[in-house]
Amino acid sequence: MSSRSHLTTRAARAGAHSPPGEALPLVPALHQATVHGYPDLASLHRVLDGEQHGHAYYRFGHYNGQVLEQAVADLEGADGAVASASGMAAISSTVLALAEAGDHVVADRNAYGGTRSLLGVDLPRLGITTTLVDAADLAEVGRAVTPRTRLVLVEALTNPTVRVPDLPALAELAHNSGARLVVDATFVTPALLRPLEHGADLVWHSVPKYLGGHSAAMGGVVAGDAGLVDRIRQSVVHLGATLGPFDAWMALLGLKTLGLRMRAHSRGATEVAGFLALHPAVTRVHHPSRPDHPQAGTAARLYPDGTGGMLSFELAGGRRAVDDLIARLGHAIPLSPSLADVATTLVHPATTTHRSLPVDELEALGVTGGLIRLSVGIEEPSDLIGELTTALAGN
Ligand SMILES: Cc1ncc(COP(=O)(O)O)c(C=O)c1O
Known part of the structure; x- marks a missing residue:
């Protein structure tokens, strides 16, 4: 796949790759197996230790999830991506991976209700506090950020009044305080805006919205730096929030017309x-x-x-x-x-x-x-x- 082709072209061809010498399936196969068999312990250990490519048990990751992750990482211009069972699984795993007791989060008060519930109900019980702001008001965000702020969470366009936070300015503000900017780009998709190109550290989506596009595939995905994505993947696996293979397969079909x-x-x-x-x-x-x-x-x-x-x-x-x-x-x-x-x-x-x-x-x-x-x-x-x-x- 050429890295110089347009996003529309890359999306249309997403997932169309096959082992050398084999005919190309234009739609990737659906692998529903929850577990794979191995000829000996050494080969299973190589896969579990990440030394050899392969899949063992579906909660640790599976073929269709990986195809979707690679497609989204490519479209977002990210080093890596991790899929999850829903958008809420994506943001929950992200916050749990990157913040701990005593840490602080700054978030847009216009954020999706589920995100606000996570921040207002669940995180305080873990000792993680949140200050809500209008992310389109840079001065208010600046006043809210403290040395304990780990994450600034915003939506690329807000719901329902479609406000437009200035992502490059927010990224600079967050980074000056040692925090990371995490952008919910569900409303815009990489076809319209790629937050990582504007300085964000991570971008996430609720898949049943525009990425999947047809109200049929459930899921979430987070994309960004490979090291951060690995940490989030660990949370997804620990929480048991893995995306199912069929949803991943359906989401990829939708993605092609993004x-x-x-x-x-x-x-x-x-x-x-x-x-x-x-x-x-x-x-x-x-x-x-x-x-x-x-x-x-x-x-x-x-x-x-x-x-x-x-x-x-x-x-x-x-x-x-x-x-x-x-x-x-x-x-x-x-x-x-x-x-x-x-x-x-x-x-x-x-x-x-x-x-x-x-x-x-x-x-x-x-x-x-x-x-x-x-x-x-x-x-x-x-x-x-x-x-x-x-x-x-x-x-
Ligand atoms: C903007 C936005 N972000 C995140 C979510 C949460 O995603 P999910 O319902 O897939 O968990 C939603 C759900 O409607 C949403 O509208």
């Missing part, structure tokens, strides 16, 4: 955001392409190819208008508690993804009762705009 899909998601979201911004039933649109977006300049600098399919908008009619819109959109644009499918879906963040937060914090984050998050799929944008026009007509 470049095309992200282009279509970005175009669709920009067109739909433009339509919503002019609609009288809509009071506010959160999308980095809009001139009133607070980090429009940072977005233009970091995301020359677009920002993917995520946007949110506020209905003038508040919560009641939300219920009406969901009912009118029906199965065309379904209410669905996830994101990043090839088909457009929506959620009501205040009562779903962010339901555990107190009202004052919801307001501070801009998560109002009238806010809807749209995950714009790869459909023709004019079809989506037609459906939204009809559904919004009664609002």
Whole structure:
């Protein structure tokens, strides 16, 4: 595989390699075996000690997981990657591998609810404390970082108001204090932004979102420096958080169309955001392409190819208008508690993804009762705009 080819090309060819002399399977074989047989102890020991390539027991790693890891490492420009059973398994293993009792974490208060629960509920019991910040506010991040800070955890684009942290500035800030920058790039994928190229130490993803792309494969993946990845892999193995072979295989199939899909998601979201911004039933649109977006300049600098399919908008009619819109959109644009499918879906963040937060914090984050998050799929944008026009007509 040429290292000079474009990401779209490398993604399309991911996993298509075979032993010398054998015909090339364009889709890698699926190895479901949980364990392998060995002719003698010495050969098993060589594999267990990492002296010889091979697989022993699936929780330690397996062929399909390795193919996915190599593909993601290649697309992220990383030395290595480790797959895990879910995105939460990826971030839990990362924090457990790189922080210990007495350590401190700085994290974006806009982060995914599961990440916030890990930081707020589980880590304090292990003696690891967290300060929550607005990662798009460098001064606030700077005030939060202490000599005990090991990790600065941010999302490349935040949920649901699509804020855009300045990753190169955050990397510099973290490194000046001896901390590592860890970026959740689930919303953007390496097709749009490769955090390691902007100074991040590690990048992680929830695989069922854009990487897999079809709401079918579960999983998580962390990519970065090989030494760090080895430490995280050890946590994944100890926690028993290994990704299953079938999910790894499905995720690789989805990954092959990543470049095309992200282009279509970005175009669709920009067109739909433009339509919503002019609609009288809509009071506010959160999308980095809009001139009133607070980090429009940072977005233009970091995301020359677009920002993917995520946007949110506020209905003038508040919560009641939300219920009406969901009912009118029906199965065309379904209410669905996830994101990043090839088909457009929506959620009501205040009562779903962010339901555990107190009202004052919801307001501070801009998560109002009238806010809807749209995950714009790869459909023709004019079809989506037609459906939204009809559904919004009664609002
Ligand atoms: C941005 C983001 N990061 C991480 C996660 C967690 O991933 P998973 O559900 O695969 O554990 C999610 C889940 O929705 C997410 O939206």
